[in-house]
Amino acid sequence: MTAALIGRAHPAAALRAELDRAVASHGGLVLVTGEAGIGKTTLVTGLADDARRRGAMVLAGACWDSDSAPGYWPWVQVVRALRRELPEEEWARLDTATLSALLGEAAGSDGFRLHDAVTTALAAAAHDRPVVVVLDDLHWADAASLRLLEFAARHTWFERLLLVGAYRDVEVEAPGHPLRELVLPLVAKATTVTLTGLAPDEVAELMSRTAGTEPDPALAAEVHLRTGGNPFFVEQTARLWHSGSPVSAVAPGVRDALQRRLSLLPAPVTRLLTDAAVLGREFHRGILAALTGVPVPEIDQLLARAAAARLVTAVGDGRFAFAHDLVRESRYAELEPAEVRRRHAAVVRALDAAPDLVPLVFAADRARHAYLAGDEVEAERAAELLVAAARDASARLANDECAGHYRRALERAAEPRRRVVIALDLGITLCRRGEDEEAWRVFEEAVALVRELDDDALLARAALTLSRAAPTGSRLALTSDLLVAAHERLAGKPAEPLSLDRVTLELTARAAVLARDGEDDQELSFTLWARHDLIWGPGSARERERLTDELAVLARRTGDRENEFFAASLKWVALLEQGDPRYLDQYRVLRGLTAGSGLPGAEFAALLDGSIVGALRGRFAEAHADLDRVEELYGREFGYMVDHVRWSYLLLQGRFDDLAAHTARVAAGDHPHPDLLAALAAVQRGDATREVTGPFSREFAPMWLRYQAQAAALTGDREACERLLGELTPYSGEWLVALYGCEISGPVDLWAGLLEAALGRHDAAVSRLTAAAASADRMRLRPWAAEARARLASALAARGAPGDAQRSAAVTAAVRAVASELGMAHLAAPPSAPAPVPSDEFRRTDEVWTLRFAGREVRVPDAKGLRDLHILLGSPGAEIPAVRLLAPEGGETVVAARRLGGDPVLDEVAKSAYRRRLDHLDAEIDEATTLGKDRLAADLDREREALLAELRTAAGLGGRTRRLGDEAERARKAVTARIRDTLRKLAESHPELAGHLNATVTTGSSCRYAPEREVRWRL
Template sequence: MATAGEPLLLGRDAVSARLSERLARAARGAGGLVWVSGEAGIGKTRILGEARRLADGLGFRMLHGAGWEDPGTPPFWLWVQVLRDAFGDTAGDRDWGPRAAEALALLPGTAVAAAPAADRFALFDAVAAVLERVAEEGPLLVVLDDVHWTDAGSLRLLGFVERTLAHRPVLCVAGWRDHEAAPDPVVAELAAELATRADRIELTGLDAEAVGDLVRAEAGLALDGDEARRVCERSGGNPLFVAELARLAADRGTGAILAEVPGSATAVIRRRLGRVSQACHELLVAAAVAGNASTVDVVQHLTGRSPQEVAALVDEAVAAGLARDVPGRVELPHALVRAAVAGSVPAGRVRELHRDVAELLDGRLAGDPTVAAEVAGHLHRAIPLVDAADAVAMSRRAADAAMARQAWEEAAEHLTAALGASPPASEVRRQVLLERGRAVLAHEDLEAARGDFVEAARLARACGDGDALAEAALGFAAGLGGFEVRLWDQAQLDLLEEALALLGEREVVARADVMARLSVAVSFTGSEERRARLGEDAVALARRLDDPRATAHALAARCDTISGPAYSERREADAGEVVALARRAGDRPLELLGLRLRIVARLEQGLLQAARQDMVAFEVATRTLRQPLYSWYVPLFRGFLAHAEGDIAELLRCAGEAERIGRQAGSHNALILAAVQRSWAAIEQCRPGDILAELSGLITAFAETAPGGMEVLGLFPGQPAAVRTTALRSLPEAVASMSDDSELLSNLCLVALAGRDAGDPPSAAATLRAALEPWSRRFAVDGIGAGAIGPVARFVGELLLLEGDLDRAEAALVQAERDAASAGAVLAGVHARRSRADVLLARRGPGDVEAAAALLADARASYDALGLDARAALAAEAAAGLGAPGAPEPDAATGSFRRAGGVWQVSFNGSAAVVRHVKGMSDLAVLLGRPGQEVHALDLAGAPGGAVPEGDTGPVLDEAARASYKRRLGELEEEIDAAALDGDAERQVRAEEERSFLVAELGAAYGLGGRARRTGAAAERARSAVTWRIRDAIRRIEDVDPALAGHLRRSVRTGTFCCYDPERPTAWECGDLPV
């Protein structure tokens, strides 16, 4: 472990492992030399210290010597120190043997460096003898630091020792600093020869992770991954430079870590510069100023030298460690070297070079817009030699290029530079503020962006510019796109109202935009009449101005003002027009807004399949934007579908993912709707305490959503009976005060759900039922596609049960089952059947108890299959209570499945229905007649004997077919958009149905990762065909007998082998009826 004041060994695990392995070999008698090299500050001395630490643990004796940078240093000074270390105070008291006499003569500093080689041999042999004698007592480590400052004789002696003691337990470890050796070609040649023979360890810079660890250890600063990477690039990962940067940051603030040039780096680089020619120095300065543009041709132009001269000077710079050997470029090692080199000449000369580089690069802008970033940087650094306005214009151009690449942070940096050079209170400054606000907003930092919009609004207000104030107000209110508009935000409202007043009655797009945004922003704070008027006026004005973008935004805003259940179809049409306009304009964020609105409108109508298509399109579009503001909706929508299917574990996983991504975007909606999904998971799993905890947490975190505080929760699920009873006193007022908006049905259904569980009195049930019944054919959705509550008819039926109107309750619940089946909402269908059992048990008419028993068994099995144990237990408990005479729980179910010509007559536990013939009905008949037996898909498909033919007949779709599908899908997209714009709902539905069919066909033709499926073996073809046929047949049965369809869905397993495995014994009568 490093002691106080000793640098930490970080990022050198591999080096430490090599040293450990080499020391172990030396201890066994395999001596030699380890040559540790690298630039100044790279950590050589620390590695030598690590060698000492490891050697100490292995019982090595250690001797030490170091070179010295001084012309008066005596010859062999490196070895004088080693011998002093060896002899210590025992030079005259110990018998070192006859060979050691010459070595002892070194101690007072005898001048033998210039002696003939033959005479020096005795000296070399004597030193080797001393080391060998010391090693007789145990393995020996000789540590030689800074050997770049030693003399040629010492290096020759090191070579002699390395060869002579190669089979003794003597290991020499030498540290050599690259690019710092004295200008003696003999020393350089000897060092190169030693390095070639040695075990060589070439130290390079630390990686970003180790740099972050070092900064934390030196200054207590925690860098994120990006910051550590930037420090690593700036310093080249040099530990000395990084440590000094960290200390500077600790003293002067974190900004210093990427701005300062530490003195250690300056000293090292200036020392290297002192050893190169003036011409090489000038070339390096030009390259340092040119930065990324330091190609050979640019440097040639800046220095006025020929290609041959530049090549020679680059070689000189590389040898001095001031440049890298990169073909076609004059590249300095890292940012600290560039900064120190540029700082070695007067500032005026640096500005001239920046100006010259900008002029050179300006000609390349047409071919590569990203060059604008480099030109802008050089222009800013050349001020006042260039016009500041030119620098500002180029920074804005660079920002535009960055925005086009979705490099939001880079765009903001360019615009920050532009602001620094913009005149105060100028039109240019106002524009740059707006542009930077939009760039910052794009990477989800609304609070930071608002500062720019406020300042832009101040400048617009000062000059009475209504359009400019409108632009600032819209930016402040979540940007021009307005994908998520904050509610209960008075500052936002004030700015929008001010902009609208300043615009007056002018027929301009800005006024349409402000009215549209204001219609959303005043939600819950202004009158509903004004909201609706603002929305309608915005649409009308945008259409009069014939501005597609403004029209789309106004339509989206109007969808928000008419979000109640009465307008689902109208919102679907409006949202479809938004999507069509956005796609024509190539505006992805606007398209996502339209899709989001249409998804909710379609879900409310129970059109889950159409909504699924929009969810897929939404996910595809988010991938191109890669912004959390949009992408958190993807897991949210998946959670909705999981809820509809009864997969509560997946619902919870999706809620967590939506919240995680939403936090990155700073989205309040994400946090609220994730909590909504968790509350629904608690409801479905019968966890009343968790329901209340989630809802209470929402009100605590977002108090503005519930002006009445916690009192509103009295009517919601999870409350004790006494609280519910008290809350019922205010039920009529609470229902009457509910706004006719997107939350109306979800709130009413939640209150009804709590009432059903609490057994509300008939009067309370009637109040709720009267509010819900007009919307009994709607599908209740909680939030923006968060909770799949299900058909409203279910809650109407449950409330009618509380009122005692049992026949109407049964009819409503049967309708709910059908609506759930049509939508594919599995869990809602199970809930409806479970409630219908309660209705039948309450009525107890002829056959009611038996039918209720079957429904309870079905519900129990369904809840079991979905992992809803508490609900399954409640269903079992209800079934166990059927003690009425003549109503014993049946031991086995019965059914018939018989074909009569073109139809099938089916019955199950007393129900009876007719289904049109399709192939899947025949497949089902085979399986029902062989309960528990596996039947190969080939047998069902008609292949004789079940044999599996081999071979591959190629892809399901050939190139021509794929092209045809692609062309037709494109035509359908245009048809859908055109129909939406024309308001032709029937044509739009037809086109969407055809698109769904084609998408399904393509899905069958392509496997995972988009690979084309092969038609392959007949078994695979049969498996696919039979699976589809059986599912299609069950869907058809569901339309006429949901209970039978549910039983079959749970009991029939498809695949290569198919099987009917019922949850309880069922006797089937199968076969053909006479026609």
């Protein structure tokens, strides 16, 4: 490794020792540090070559010095290389959705899922052979990339994985540097190799190699003195010396060395390079011409001279880049601070004066110039450009970058109203990143400023923003107070108290009128979107269609392309909900708008919508393929939506085996209502034994209505059927659409027809189901047409009027033909009778259990042992680890951890969930105490103590996570004891059930319910 290096024997040996350990047993983290040009890249390149010769897999990435560089850029390069190295089957076993999202766009999120996916992939690769990851120029890394490096180092200590990073320590570790607090923890965990200048004899050797002529010792000593032994400076000096320049032209720093090279060029070239240095590492000749006032042809001539001197290189399309970052840095450093500000301001003014050049500059770069211009650019103009950059970053899904721009905009903005709007937008961005604490601090500061201003529209905007940020506890009280205050300002004090939902809806209407009167397009757009989301539910589609039309007009008027795309997307959803076939035309409008837009958010919407429409029309293979593409490009960036959409496809196809596995995946993720999905899948299969308790939030309400209708029809609950029929009838002819179009729950008349049939009203059932099938035909939604006709065939058979039997048979044959073509197996097969409601019951309602067995029914109070038995009865024959029964909320996490090769009692995801619940409890306790609800506060405090105890038991010495091996015995004893205690008590109240369970339930490290004959429980 050292053959091509000079004066680096000791650092090279240190790196070789780390490589030896990685090859033999385990790796670690090595940081190679030093000033610019000191030889860091050369050293780590030598290490990489050595590692390859020894059979290691080498993955490399380099950071990029640009405000517009994508997040995680060095890791994007690493994962790309890893994908090339790994066989396809090994890659498929990884979290490919998250990894592919990183490869597709360098996603802005730095959440646990991404960190874990990359780390797991590296660890998996290291199982077969050593892996060396080299990350160069970490001084230009984004914060998220450094957090991922620390995460990987922390969690792969005992893998054959060597992580190597190189950065300029004198820059990054200086007080005040934005990355300092992230790098120092890495230094504490790493083996650090710090490179210093070469010795005089080593300088002589490098000069000899560079120039091809050996210098005398005195000359080498002089160069060493002037350069400090920096290899880059030495090489620059040696080349100048070889070309005939005196060594005295080389100063101690690179600035003087580069100045000597620049002095050989005409003054207009050096002046031009100084202007270019202000623009950045890359620059466009047209912008340089506008900035300097020099015609483009003359700019071309000057840049040609600079390229001949190897100071810049052409990169295509009128763009140039400095040959080395230090060239640009040296020119930039020539400027005094006041001149720096003046030149950045000149860039802003040049672009303002030449709108045609603006597309050539990233919004982030325009914002950077405005920010660095300081007082040379008017504060409100700077804030405006920073907000534009934030919105651009949001459209690119770069939430880290977006938050940074909003923070700087807040810093520069002086006008109070603008400060409030920026703060509210920053708070929403922070909420998307999961940084709720900081978000609500920002919200509270904004609210305090709002209260000082006499601005009704601003008060309404603040109230509506907070209502969309999922407030709880004391935050909910703050939001409620603000909503009521805003409503009273705009509508007056109501004669009698209104519900908070009513207050919020009336507020959106009043705020929209106010924005229209004030001709404030930005405020109107915000208010209309708020109303669109708040009115979601059956019967609102016609108004939402009007809202999306107005939003599209506003978006075009303000040049807001992203909102235009989303308005187009949600308009086709509103049309479909009304049963209007024009939804297809509107969907095509969306595709036309988004084609080639370059905005990830818009392209995501188009791709996901295309997948949904494809599935609704029966093109399931294409729909699943499109959804695979969505996951590959965007991964978890949009949370549980993609998982939910795939679930809906599987449900519509009737692929119940696949559906069960996917529902488990959804439940393990961040979906808010996996219980509703499981219950819906059960009733679609004809099983009404799995119940779920509502109601649900507005966006899920249509799904809840569908479930209730199907469940009531299956069980024949006449009271429920009548009630639900009354709820559905006003929406006859429409469709149930949930989750902003991600869930299409079929025509209303389909579910109303099932209820009519359950009530024995056969004529009404046939009429409604015929209407449902006709609606699906008009909409070209073949799977739903087949579903409706399958139910119609049953209704005809049940009615039994003359000709009904023949008509039922014909409809059934047609349904089976379509179902076979579309792959809807549950309709292609002969219909099966609905599963009868089991006579045996083991079910909890609130704090009371209903237990029915062998004809006897009892009700008993809640107990942990009953909960254990409930889990066992739900999985007959399965071995359930006692650890999972001890902590069922974290059970799936424990099992997943064991599959991945680890076995912590609580992994980081579970701990985070506990901590979020603790934060929520703290807020609820504060609120209960304030309201004088001492008993509620005491109950909440007991739950809080229980959670804290659980966290404490999960921690070993020094706060390290306890392993499952430490907990297995405790779990075995605790679970066995509470099941036995429950069975002992049951022996008195229900001896038949106690006897059955004593004979069929085994306890120990794993527990099992294994009856000799199948017992169907209503759980």
